[in-house]
Amino acid sequence: MKLYFLPGACSLSPHIVLRETGVNFELEKVNLQEKKTGGGGDYLAVNPKGQVPVLELDSGETLTEGPVIVLYLADQTAGAGLAGAPGTMERYRVQEWLNHITSELHKNYSPLFRPATPDAYKDIARENLSKRYDWINEHLAGKPYLTGDKFTVADAYLFTVTRWAPRVGIDAAKWPNVAAFMNRVAARPKVQEALKAEGLA
Numbered sequence: 265m266k267l268y269f270l271p272g273a274c275s276l277s278p279h280i281v282l283r284e285t286g287v288n289f290e291l292e293k294v295n296l297q298e299k300k301t302g303g304g305g306d307y308l309a310v311n312p313k314g315q316v317p318v319l320e321l322d323s324g325e326t327l328t329e330g331p332v333i334v335l336y337l338a339d340q341t342a343g344a345g346l347a348g349a350p351g352t353m354e355r356y357r358v359q360e361w362l363n364h365i366t367s368e369l370h371k372n373y374s375p376l377f378r379p380a381t382p383d384a385y386k387d388i389a390r391e392n393l394s395k396r397y398d399w400i401n402e403h404l405a406g407k408p409y410l411t412g413d414k415f416t417v418a419d420a421y422l423f424t425v426t427r428w429a430p431r432v433g434i435d436a437a438k439w440p441n442v443a444a445f446m447n448r449v450a451a452r453p454k455v456q457e458a459l460k461a462e463g464l465a
């Protein structure tokens with residue numbers, strides 16, 4: 265399998281999951297501005313949406329959308345226990361979190377990275393994120409991970425997007441349970457490996 269990624273972008277989430285599962289994979293860094301693959305090819309031919317992540321399967325087929333890629337990976341390596349079994353409440357809880365993170369966090373961060381976004385819009389996006397982190401902070405009280413004691417693919421995604429907070433003027437330290445969660449996930453050996461491989465550690 266091959267993961268198309270950009271260092272520190274949302275592709276870090278499936279990158280962490282790939283390492284946590286222990287499968288063999290390759291990485292290919294994408295130039296998102298020029299929409300070029302690492303080898304200088306047309307990235308839009310890989311993903312017409314022009315975004316990372318993309319997971320290229322051994323069959324040559326590609327899968328896009330981070331929350332779907334991580335569930336695919338969890339299902340291929342069910343023994344790693346990263347998303348609960350399909351059809352169980354454990355799985356629906358993980359999906360509930362993936363959906364929340366993608367729609368309420370990830371896509372509130374995105375406009376904060378675009379220079380053309382008006383300041384008033386950025387203020388609203390920061391306010392939305394703050395409200396979400398208030399709730400996540402409460403939820404994480406007494407729990408190491410989002411769904412309880414076990415690390416899941418949802419934790420990899422929350423970690424990935426919350427790493428962006430300081431870059432967009434959000435101080436995650438004001439949510440102590442979120443800050444502790446970030447340290448806990450960052451300390452996982454496979455997460456360290458992923459950060460190092462992306463040049464972020």
Ligand SMILES: N[C@@H](CCC(=O)N[C@@H](CS)C(=O)NCC(=O)O)C(=O)O
Binds near residue numbers: 273296315316366
């Ligand atoms: N819905 C997609 C969104 C992916 C996404 O927003 N990727 C960003 C990086 S974090 C990207 O590639 N941005 C470049 C662009 O949209 O042109 C997913 O969840 O995978």
